[in-house]
Amino acid sequence: MESNGVDQERLLGLEAAEQSGLKQRTWAELKLMWRIAFPSILARVTSFGMIVVTQSFIGHVGELQLASYALVQSLILRFSNGILLGMSSATETLCGQAFGAGQHHMMGIYLQRSWIVDVVTATILVPLFVFTTPIFRLFGEEEEIAVASGPIALWMISILYSFVFALTIQMFLQAQLKNMIVGILSASSFAIHLLLSWLFVNILDLGVSGAMGAYCISSWLMVFGEYVYVFGGWCPNTWKGFTKAAFNDILPVIKLSISSGVMLCLELWYNSVLVLFAGYLKNATVAISAFSICLNICAWEFMICLGFLGAACVRVSNELGRGNSTAAKFAIKVILCTSIGIGLIFFVLCFCFGKQISYIFTSDEEIAEEVSSLSTLLAFSILLNSVQPVLSGVAIGAGFQGTVALINIGSYYAFGVPVALLLGYVADLSVKGLWIGLLSGVLLQTFVLSIVIWRLDWDDQVKKASERLNRWFLTEPEDTN
Structure with missing residues (x-):
């Protein structure tokens, strides 16, 4: 009986030490x-x-x-x-x-x-x-x-x-x-x-x-x-x-730069394409105004998300360069949880102050009503913004931008844009239909990218990072200037 009590105390001590270690790692x-x-x-x-x-x-x-x-x-x-x-x-x-x-x-x-x-x-x-x-x-x-x-x-x-x-x-x-x-x-x-x-x-x-x-x-x-x-x-x-x-070795840099450019451009231009389509809807002035107001709000909030994109990129690339795949995965979890937490705060604020937000940009009641009707979609867009940029940052840090570019083409332009046009024009849902299509593309991209990152062999990514760095490595002679 005494030995069982001692064993339980040891197990509790180990669990407490692990929890303490996890808290310290998370805080750091x-x-x-x-x-x-x-x-x-x-x-x-x-x-x-x-x-x-x-x-x-x-x-x-x-x-x-x-x-x-x-x-x-x-x-x-x-x-x-x-x-x-x-x-x-x-x-x-x-x-x-x-x-x-x-x-x-x-x-x-x-x-x-x-x-x-x-x-x-x-x-x-x-x-x-x-x-x-x-x-x-x-x-x-x-x-x-x-x-x-x-x-x-x-x-x-x-x-x-x-x-x-x-x-x-x-x-x-x-x-x-x-x-x-x-x-x-x-x-x-x-x-x-x-x-x-x-x-x-x-x-x-x-x-x-x-x-x-x-x-x-x-x-x-x-x-x-x-x-x-x-x-x-x-x-x-x-x-x-x-x-x-x-x-x-400028050609490999050009190749990586083009992959990076295609990846991010496809994301940044996605909203602009749908704003262009909004100009052909009935009552286009109100549609474009309301849509652009909501997208401006998204853009301001997206600046915060880009900060987490940068954090994910730096932490992942630093740890892969060090050869520490475990630390890279832990950093992704911490950054993702933090970003989602902030996204949830803005998500709730959009629900609570959907109509009031519009008066910052316009005094037109018709436009304000249209913005208010889009507040639910705005809230979900902001919530997705808290996830998708972090995943993109992980992709940049690991260096597989080419894969993400293909995912973006399929999710945004082969799926999201057709759904938006179908709902906006054929189903006659106007701006709401366009935005639902936009969200469906972002949701698909986030889902596919999450699976890719989840199934990624991080030890293999460490190996690839090492090979890339060694292939382009130059010694540091004193007369390089």
Whole structure:
């Protein structure tokens, strides 16, 4: 009897030790996750805020200018930003795994390779901004809007190239857990942008040129701050200066960048495609207005989700680089649970304040009623947003973007869009039908991607990460600069 009592006490002691160890591991992982996610969230929210502030100041210049800016920003700039963001995510994969493997000097080389690839990509996209007016005419836009969009699009070329360096340097710093500086620089640029916009538009009365000039200056100020941080000696182990080695093995980087670009672009453009279809519904003005308001709310909340995407990418890539598949799987669980918890909070808020939210954007009762009728779908969209980006972050961290791109094509465009068109037009459910179709595509993508990640052989992913890093590894001679 005594021995049984001793055995039970030992078992209870072991269980208590395991629970204590689990709590400590979870707490340590949470601190590490927020160290990555919070600056990323701050940077995303303030960067998105610069677009909104510019739109607000241009809106006070005139309706024609506002419509032109909205069209250029939502179609041309978002299209280009989606490509560059996707191409830049290859930097997250390579730098994250290199940092985890202790190949710190390779991170600077990967950064320079990403600059080469992304600058070429941005240059290929420049004609979209140069020929915006004829492109909009081809789309059937009003002549006044098409003509007014041309000068605004030319201003956007500067923004396009700032994205190349801002995105890649952010991912370079994030991979080595130094992204707090990115959040600080982004928030500072946002504050400066507010001041410059007010000065150029309201005080100096420079109109659209003043608003766009303020946007360009603020965007490049952030890039300049990142340059100072990287080149000024705050990254001594990961930045060794410019090197010709950046031009070596460029083709595999291009291949990974294209896979990343396709993966993220298909996700970012999905909503835009359905907004385009909403323009052909009955009472299109109300439909587009209500749909766009709901999608703007989703976009703001999605900035938070992108922070968790970055956290998942960095943690997974770091642990795979270290060869620790168990830690990678544990990080995924912690980040996913945290993201879902925050998603549930916004889910409840959408149910409680569905109609009230619309009055932030409009005073039109008909549009407000339409937004209120969509609040349930908005709530479920936000809940799915808390899951899907984390899974995408895991894919980027592990480096299997090509697989996710195929899943996105099947889920979004082969399934979601046809269902949306069927429900929206054939079943005559209007905007609700389009959104249900949108949600069905996201739900299918989330379900398939969850199964893929669940069944993934993480030890094999460690092996692949090691092979990739060893194949591209270069020694660190003193004269690499």
